[in-house]
Amino acid sequence: MLPIPFNTLPQLALKPKNLRKGEVLFRQSDPPSFLYFLRTGHIQLLRHTEAGDGIVIHNAYGGQTFAEASLFSGNYHCDAVACEASELIAMSKIQILKTMRQNSLFAFALSARFAGEIQTHRRRLELRSIKNASQRVYAAVADGLLTGSVITMAAEIGLTHEATYRALSQLTKEGRLVKTRRGRYHVSSTKVSTTG
Amino acid sequence: MLPIPFNTLPQLALKPKNLRKGEVLFRQSDPPSFLYFLRTGHIQLLRHTEAGDGIVIHNAYGGQTFAEASLFSGNYHCDAVACEASELIAMSKIQILKTMRQNSLFAFALSARFAGEIQTHRRRLELRSIKNASQRVYAAVADGLLTGSVITMAAEIGLTHEATYRALSQLTKEGRLVKTRRGRYHVSSTKVSTTG
DNA sequence: TTCATCATATGATTGAAATCATATGGAAGC
DNA sequence: GCTTCCATATGATTTCAATCATATGATGAA
Structure with missing residues (x-):
């Protein structure tokens, strides 16, 4: 059900989580412990300017993963809020990093997934041009x-x-x-x- | 000079390459042997429809890397053509994969780079919305x-x-x-x- | 079957960015 | 200094997608 290679993670690395509309998943200042897979719903990632304006960084919908960069960062770079009731699977950052270290195939597959996403995003950007x-x-x-x-x-x-x-x-x-x-x-x- | 973590690759993994305006770097059907860093110039990545129309997949400019997905693929997904005279550094796919396998720190850093790019691209896409x-x-x-x-x-x-x-x-x-x-x-x- | 609903489809009007035009500021070269 | 060149800046006009409106086809529920 999870996308490759997250489907190979041990159960203990995964934690289902449900959010009601408007609930906050994490804040910018939080130490990141999880990367998320959104099964259903709509999560919005926001940053805020000095004047307090919220700027949408990303809209995640069902079937997408987000907060990948938090794997390699000491804090989330934005707030995450549920725009609709959402079902998520939280994937442990520590467990993922551990799996990468122990299993180079997993590390390969993760990089492959990321590389594919980059390609897709570049296509979308070019399309918008x-x-x-x-x-x-x-x-x-x-x-x-x-x-x-x-x-x-x-x-x-x-x-x-x-x-x-x-x-x-x-x-x-x-x-x-x-x-x-x-x-x-x-x-x-x-x-x-x-x-x- | 190369972005992290490519700057840690051994010299034998790198091969400078210069293209004149209009020269083809690779074709869709080519087996991918390299990932590229573009020092200066402008490389366009194109796919073609059945009717023969060229569709721009990506425009790469100085300081950017491209063809990352080819690391994990049996063929390039598009053609690459120099729109201007360009200076590149070709980075060996085999050497990169080997380094990933042998050095988990390199694998981490590569994933970190990819994750950062994904984040940036998502911000850009949201901006365009x-x-x-x-x-x-x-x-x-x-x-x-x-x-x-x-x-x-x-x-x-x-x-x-x-x-x-x-x-x-x-x-x-x-x-x-x-x-x-x-x-x-x-x-x-x-x-x-x-x-x- | 009938009704409700939503995706598809297209016409009419509006509005905002593209385009075309022109002017100014600032840096580089002579 | 003066001149050239380009980025910055703004005015006038045009164009094309957004918006508003309406109609039809398809699906599902009552």
């Missing part, structure tokens, strides 16, 4: 982001769902995408001529 | 992104430099930022009253 809505949607579909609903993808790529629907429609008209059924599209395999 | 230009600029300054030129930061956060200058100006007028000198700003430490 595409200003034009149609091109962004095309790149997103090409990247395999349209697996669930269009609304979900729209949120992922930073567009409104209306703009995304319009882009999907236009790209289909242009022949760059193929609509297989309502709400399902894939990239066309044939080159679109630019001269008409 | 802020629609309003002023708020995005405020968050960026609060995040310490205004170290070099405003133009550099503007590119980082996905705004034009004009929009960024306007936002800086407005935030200063509002008292949320303090302008120390031309092109230098920091967050105000005093709470701005909303009632006037």
Whole structure:
């Protein structure tokens, strides 16, 4: 149930935890003892400016891990608050570090996981750099982001769902995408001529 | 000169490489033998759709590493092309994996580096989710992104430099930022009253 | 079957950032 | 000193996505 390689951790390293909406998971100043896997819900990580403004560092949703950096740090770098009721699994920092030391395969797998996340994040960032809505949607579909609903993808790529629907429609008209059924599209395999 | 922990690798693991503008560093199909540190220049990582459209996966600039995921993969996931003349250091995949196995401190440090990158990327992504230009600029300054030129930061956060200058100006007028000198700003430490 | 609900889809209008234009400040070179 | 060049800064206009509105298709519950 946990993502690789956390699924190989001993039970004693894991501690289920449930939060009600609004509950605080940890504070910036807390010594970090856990890395978290969020099964369901929504956790927001926040920092605060000198003036007290909260700045969202990250929104974690079901299926994601967070606070990885705390593994190697003496304090959390932000506050974590449950925006919705959330089910988590707390994974012991000490146990993870111990496992890394004792089992180089685990260390490899952890690095592999991190490297994969870096790659994914870079792709997402590059996607967000595409200003034009149609091109962004095309790149997103090409990247395999349209697996669930269009609304979900729209949120992922930073567009409104209306703009995304319009882009999907236009790209289909242009022949760059193929609509297989309502709400399902894939990239066309044939080159679109630019001269008409 | 190399970032931690790559600076501890033996010389035999490193190989300087220079590319002219337009030269290909590797292709998607190539078996990955190296992870790269880009000293100067600009390398673009691209994938291609079935229709042949190139999709930019990542733009790497001086001081950055890339192709980390290739450490744990049987092929590169994209093509790498030099957009400008570039100086690189190729770091042997085999040597890095070997060092990880033999030296758990190196493995720790590598994971720490990766974890830090993940954190940074998530912050950047969250920043890009802020629609309003002023708020995005405020968050960026609060995040310490205004170290070099405003133009550099503007590119980082996905705004034009004009929009960024306007936002800086407005935030200063509002008292949320303090302008120390031309092109230098920091967050105000005093709470701005909303009632006037 | 009917109704409710939500995702999909598209039209009309608005608004904010992009674009285009212009001016100033400051550093580097002559 | 003067000149060149570029970052900073702001004004005017345009463009495109956000917003607001409405309609349809699909799914599930009553």
